[in-house]
Amino acid sequence: MEKEDKFDYESIKKKTLEQLRSGKSLFGKDGAFAPLLKDILEAAMEGELEGHLDEEERAGGNRKNGKTSKKLKTADGTIDLETPRDRAASFEPQIVKKRETILAESLEPRIIGMYGHGMSLRDIAAHIKDTYDTDISAATLSAITDKVIPLVKEWQNRPLEPLYCIVWLDAMYYKVKDEGKIVNRCVYNVLGINTEGRKDLLGMYVSESEGANFWLGVLSNLQQRGVEDILIACIDNLKGFSEAIASIYPKTEVQSCVVHQIRNSIKYVASKDQKPFMADLKPVYQAASKDEAERQLQELEAKWGKKYPVVIDSWHRNWEKLSTYFKYSPAIRKLIYTTNTIEGFHRQIRKVTKTKGAFTSDMALLKLIYLATLNIQKKWTQPLQNWSLTVSQLSIIFGSRLKLQI
Secondary structure: OOOOOOOOHHHHHHHHHHHHHHOOOOOOOOOOOOOHHHHHHHHHHHHHHHHHHHHHHHHOOOOEEEEEEEEEEEEOOOEEEEEEEEOOOOOOOOOOOOOOOOOOOOHHHHHHHHHHHHOOOOHHHHHHHHHHHHOHHHHHHHHHHOOOOOOHHHHHOOOOOEEEEEEEEEEEEEEEEOOEEEEEEEEEEEEOOOOOOEEEEEEEEEEOOOOOOHHHHHHHHHHHHHOOOEEEEEEEEOOOHHHHHHHHHHOOOOEEEHHHHHHHOOOOOHHHHHHHHHHHHHHOOOOOOOOHHHHHHHHHHHHHHHHHHHHHHHHHHHHHHHHHHHHOOOHHHHHOOOHHHHHHHHHHHHHHOOOOOOOHHHHHHHHHHHHHHHHHHHHOOOOOOOHHHHHHHHHHHHHHHOOOOO
């Protein structure tokens, strides 16, 4: 008996044209393409079974043994799929694997993409239902996003380049659930510019709090992954931070964030004095040279030193780290005198994470930041503006340390 043709092309064609004219989706439960996908998948699995039942299998008595039914969730909706079986139960279909209930190539990348843009599992489930007429549980969605975990770990341990011209180091803070309690977590990020002027997030680490000791571990990890030298490191004013850098990269120039120093200073100045104090402070950090800046700092001390000795003393104590940028050209100064570059990256991450209350675990936090970073990095394809001039100036300043790399 001749096998009935399963594909009713005329019916599919007619339905497709009707749905196109009406503006309805061709996908989903009632879409014209849904039955076509079902037939294609079933035909492919029949072909796989035929290939499996070679002469050796048949000689051993293995034969076709009917079919089993299961529901498969796809971007074209949920379909009832007939999977062929063999008597020996040795057949392992590859198009749609046993126990697979979601067509990975179809839905999983979309689910992970939505998760990476900050959508909650509940919102993703609702979107999948509305768009593809497919129900997916929160547990299933969580299992799908967990497939990112090996990629996160691989990314965290990937080899790095031997030299980075400028590196910014800063931290963000989040809430995470830990054994039933909501606790604070600190995410340490290291953003670097390589010799070609391209940005890259070199590392992402989670700890209970920010501290120089943990940063020491971060820097050691960078070294283990291949970073031999850093020309300039831009940091906040965390105590012991510059010493931690010097212990791993003794030749690195350290620049403390001037903006952080200004913010910390103004907190200890009375509100009525803040405006005139800032007017006198501006010539210090905007000076044309270090000598001029030091002269302006002396004038600032003469005027305000007795009233605000703690503030002035802080500038003196941190001066060497705060004044590193004066030795460079205006273009380089603009890049390094603050941690604005990495803070801008943090702002982009927070746009994605802002809807989250407390993350369910440290890895849930890392998963989302990793996926958000991948989206952000899509824009990091070009070197920084005027990088050819900047790297030439750095090459003159740092000599063979940079010349060996370009």
